Amino acid sequence: MPHRVGRVLFFHGVVFLWGYASSLLSPVLPSVLETFGLSFGAGGMLFAASSAGFMAGSLAGGAATARADRRRILVAAAAGLLASFALAWRSPVYPLLLVAVAGAGSAGGVLTTTVTALTGEIHPDRRAASLNLLNVFFGLGGIVGPLVASAVLVAVGGWRPVFGLSVVPVALALAVAVALRPIELQAALEGPTRAPGYGDLLRRQGMRPFLMGALLEGATVWGMVHWFVTYLTVERGLEILAAGRTLSGFWLGLLAGRLVMSRLLLRFRPGSVLVWASAGAAAVALGLTFEWPPMALMVLGVALGVLLAGAFPTLMGLAMDEGPQLAGPIAGALTVASGLGGLVSPEVIGLVADGFGLAWGMRLIPVCLALLAGVAAAVARRQPAVAGPALHPE
Incomplete structure (x- = not known):
């Protein structure tokens, strides 16, 4: 039991680390654009590289989780993230930075999946x-990520030390992963059986709404995370510290929302909660694209985070409920779908911003959220009145 508790704590620490790592790109983007003389569209390639790596890592992680010692997977991924951050820290040219960011995304995909x-x-x-x-x-x-990155940018005046400082927590995670005991395969615990794969998952037509929902969720979250600071500084005239605090407010909303959702989902139908939350998020995201005082932008950012918080984990949990023996492939496939949304959305926002302004590019986010509400409605129609044995009967 102590070993199981230690693993659970480590899993939560890994997710914290990836939340920190993946939130660094938005605060450093203005400095990167200035260093290399890039347009918005070219800067969007940074996010595309991260998302492409994340998708590849998620596919690999989902397949490997059903077949290999999970401790070795975690060690290899943590080592890859450490090497990628070190390369980003020392990158003298933009193409090498893209390689480093793609490597970090790949490692993050393996870890989270x-x-x-x-x-x-x-x-x-x-x-x-x-x-x-x-x-x-x-x-x-x-x-934590935007707060640390913004403080380092102000204190040092460049983006490279942000990645250099981040090597430290990644190295700590690698040391803990090495110290873990081997983590048994679920198949080995249940008896001899063929390891499930992506083919088994794709043959289930009922998984398609979950994949589409994850795609839209990824487009929304990563479009917001990657472009929000640049939008606030360029379009709304906020200082970098104020913009970084506003992005942290969005993450604070995600944090608070997931705490709330973890309780709500024990009492209400997850699909119904997801419908109303997505619809409300669409309205708030649209409001963010108009003129507001800085404090109002902070409040709207927090509200958007709260409403959007439960989308991906709720979709993941519902999908696993329909195919519990496919936990690894489901985690990989939905994470890849989310990564695909995160790959396409920031680049499209950048291209729209080049042509029509960043405010119009950001209006793609409420469109994705409105579509997500429709997908959630389709999922909700398939859910029973009581979502599982842990729920209180009506």
């Missing part, structure tokens, strides 16, 4: 609630 699948296996009777709680730590990392 592996710990997500393991969390789903540990808590089979309350997956949606447990995965929302797990993602609270992603939100915590997202709060």
Whole structure:
């Protein structure tokens, strides 16, 4: 039991670390654009590289989780993240920085997919609630990342030390991963059986709404995370510290929202909660694209985070409820779908910004959220009145 508790704590620490790491790109983007003389569209390639790496890592992690010792997977991924941050720190040219960011994204995809699948296996009777709680730590990392990056940018005046400083927590995570005991395959615990794969998942037509929902969620979150600071500084005239605090407010909303969702999902139908939250998020995201005082922007950012918080972990938990033996492939496939949204959305926003202004590019976010509400409605129609044995009967 102590070893299991230690693993669970480590899983939450890994998700915190990736929340921190993935939130660094938005605060450093203005400095990167200035250093290399890039347009918005060219700067969007930084996010595309991160998302492409994340998708590749998620696919690899989802497949490996069903077949290999999970401790070795976590060690390899942490080592890859450490090497990528070190390369970003020392990158003298933009193409090399793109390679480093893609490597970090790949390592992050393996890490998050592996710990997500393991969390789903540990808590089979309350997956949606447990995965929302797990993602609270992603939100915590997202709060810390912009604050640290903005402070370093102001103190040092460049983006490279942000990555240099971040080598330290990644090295600590690698040391802990090395110290873990081997983590048994679920198949080995249940008896001899063929390891499930992506083919088994794709043959299930009922998984398609979950994949589409994850795609739209990724487009929304990463479009917001990657462009929000630049939007606030360029279009709304905020100082970098104020813009960084506002992005941290969005992450704070994600954190608070996942804490709330982890409780709500024990009492209400997850699909219905997701419908109303997505619709409300669409309205708030649209409001963010208009003129507001700085404090109002902070409040709207927090509100958007709260409403959007439970989308991905709830979709993941519901999908695992429909195919519990496919936990690894489901974690990989939905994470890849989210990564695909995160790959396309920031680049499209950058291209629209080049042609029509960044405010119009940011209006793609409420469009994606409105579509997500429609997908959530389709998922909700398939859910029973009581979502699982951990819920209170009506």
